[in-house]
Amino acid sequence: MVxxxxxxxxxxxxxxxxxxxxxxxxxxxxxxxxAMNLSETKARNVVSTINIRARFWRGHFPAAADGFTVNAPVIERLQGWFE
Structure with missing residues (x-):
């Protein structure tokens, strides 16, 4: 649990x-x-949880992947979360 x-x-x-x-x-x-002083396993779980809402990234979230790209549509889907 995150x-x-x-x-x-x-x-x-x-x-x-x-x-x-x-x-x-x-x-x-x-x-x-x-950035958050977390283990990569915990960080992977956090990104996985965010992905449920962002509905953008695919895969198993490897630690050293090319990266996850955040653009305007992703930010729009994340707006208002915890605000």
Whole structure:
């Protein structure tokens, strides 16, 4: 089970990364793990939970993958979560 604070922290990381330039933002599970001081297993679980709402990423969320791309449609699906 993903903790509320971990989920919220990951969403903040994603939203901040996207809003810096307004362009597509890519990140990896390792980026989330490093930014939030989580194990990669916990970070993978957090990203998997976010994916349920984002309905965008596919796969098993490997830690060192090319990255997950966040763009306007993904941000739109995540808006209002925990606000």
């Amino acid at each position: 903790k509320h604070n971990d989920l919220r922290g990951a969403l903040d990381f994603i939203k901040q990364g996207y809003s810096k330039s307004g362009d597509s933002f890519s990140f990896t599970v390792s980026d989330i793990a490093d």
